[in-house]
Amino acid sequence: MDFDTLHALGKTELHCHLDGSLSLSCIRQLAKMINRPLPASDDALRQLVQAPTNSENLADYLKTFDFVAPLLQTKKALQMAAFDVVAQAAAENVRYIEIRFAPAFSISGDLSLSEATEAVIEGLHQAVNQFDIVAKALVCGMRQLPNVDNQTMFRANAALVGNGLVGGDFAGNEADFPTSVCTPAIKTAQALGVPLTFHAGECHCPQNIAEAIFLGVPRIGHATACFDQPDLIQKIVQTHTTIELCLTSNLQTKAARSLDEFPYRALKAAGAAITINTDNRTVSNTTLTHEYELYQTYFKTTAADFLTFNLNAINAAFISEPAKQTLRDRLHQDYAAYL
Numbered sequence: 392m393d394f395d396t397l398h399a400l401g402k403t404e405l406h407c408h409l410d411g412s413l414s415l416s417c418i419r420q421l422a423k424m425i426n427r428p429l430p431a432s433d434d435a436l437r438q439l440v441q442a443p444t445n446s447e448n449l450a451d452y453l454k455t456f457d458f459v460a461p462l463l464q465t466k467k468a469l470q471m472a473a474f475d476v477v478a479q480a481a482a483e484n485v486r487y488i489e490i491r492f493a494p495a496f497s498i499s500g501d502l503s504l505s506e507a508t509e510a511v512i513e514g515l516h517q518a519v520n521q522f523d524i525v526a527k528a529l530v531c532g533m534r535q536l537p538n539v540d541n542q543t544m545f546r547a548n549a550a551l552v553g554n555g556l557v558g559g560d561f562a563g564n565e566a567d568f569p570t571s572v573c574t575p576a577i578k579t580a581q582a583l584g585v586p587l588t589f590h591a592g593e594c595h596c597p598q599n600i601a602e603a604i605f606l607g608v609p610r611i612g613h614a615t616a617c618f619d620q621p622d623l624i625q626k627i628v629q630t631h632t633t634i635e636l637c638l639t640s641n642l643q644t645k646a647a648r649s650l651d652e653f654p655y656r657a658l659k660a661a662g663a664a665i666t667i668n669t670d671n672r673t674v675s676n677t678t679l680t681h682e683y684e685l686y687q688t689y690f691k692t693t694a695a696d697f698l699t700f701n702l703n704a705i706n707a708a709f710i711s712e713p714a715k716q717t718l719r720d721r722l723h724q725d726y727a728a729y730l
């Protein structure tokens with residue numbers, strides 16, 4: 392399929408970070424609101440907000456996020472940011488998106504941990520009213536923060552679940568803060584009834600994936616390190632764990648040092664529920680359409696495969712069964728001409 396066809400195809404995205412996906416024009420508007428000077432040329436700005444091409448690891452990649460954090464400290468800024476990312480997704484025919492962000496990174500001003508989330512939800516609502524898309528929020532605990540901070544964040548946000556917010560995640564520095572360290576906060580989120588996805592396997596550490604599955608987490612972000620672990624892949628299949636693959640991001644963070652270390656082929660062959668995601672549109676300089684194009688080029692992924700991955704995403708989405716059925720029907724219509 393050519394790029395225009397891939398662009399036109401209906402898509403879904405479970406794994407997209409708000410702060411890593413702002414358009415340059417939105418970044419400019421947000422910077423203006425706090426009188427922060429930015430380079431005049433988009434090329435120069437891009438250098439500041441994209442991960443360096445020579446990132447050595449995840450920690451290196453994550454440094455890029457420091458640039459945007461000061462821009463996301465008010466209600467208005469978070470609303471605008473959420474609107475912006477949904478608008479970008481809708482423009483490439485994404486029918487359903489879950490957008491994640493870390494409330495703990497947006498409380499340097501006056502906002503509380505729940506007000507930050509309410510602002511994101513408001514921005515999503517505004518976009519959903521304007522575009523043909525369903526958009527929901529996820530809140531990220533951060534691995535490197537003390538468990539008590541992540542527990543406080545989940546407690547502050549639990550009441551919003553089901554009301555624009557649909558679940559939680561853990562992101563951040565995985566190499567130094569493995570799953571075992573975060574376990575108390577994971578259990579708190581689960582006890583509060585917050586559906587969870589979880590970043591794991593981005594630092595050559597399959598154990599972090601295995602432990603998250605053992606804790607009953609139904610979705611894993613990345614899971615890259617399972618590529619050469621047949622027993623773990625079997626576990627993923629048996630437990631019906633959904634995997635949120637992020638190809639470009641994995642090549643940048645060296646989670647996969649080559650395509651051979653990317654787990655797509657092994658997971659697909661085993662029949663695992665895989666999904667395709669951008670992770671960070673701006674930091675990784677990608678779009679969901681571009682990701683589809685890469686899968687088609689590298690792995691010969693077909694329209695039938697893409698439909699399956701989209702249905703996998705809908706099955707694992709943190710929304711009601713009737714809402715899922717509406718989206719499934721839509722996707723079947725979208726793909727009918729290409730199967």
Ligand SMILES: O=c1[nH]cnc2c1ncn2[C@@H]1O[C@H](CO)[C@@H](O)[C@H]1O
Pocket residue numbers: 408409410411449453456491492493496531562563564590593640670671
């Ligand atoms: O691929 C990733 N792995 C781990 N953490 C990430 C990744 N991308 C973004 N973040 C982290 O999640 C925070 C909330 O959106 C971002 O600020 C960034 O620190």
Ligand SMILES: [Zn+2]
Pocket residue numbers: 406408562590612670
């Ligand atoms: Zn991520």
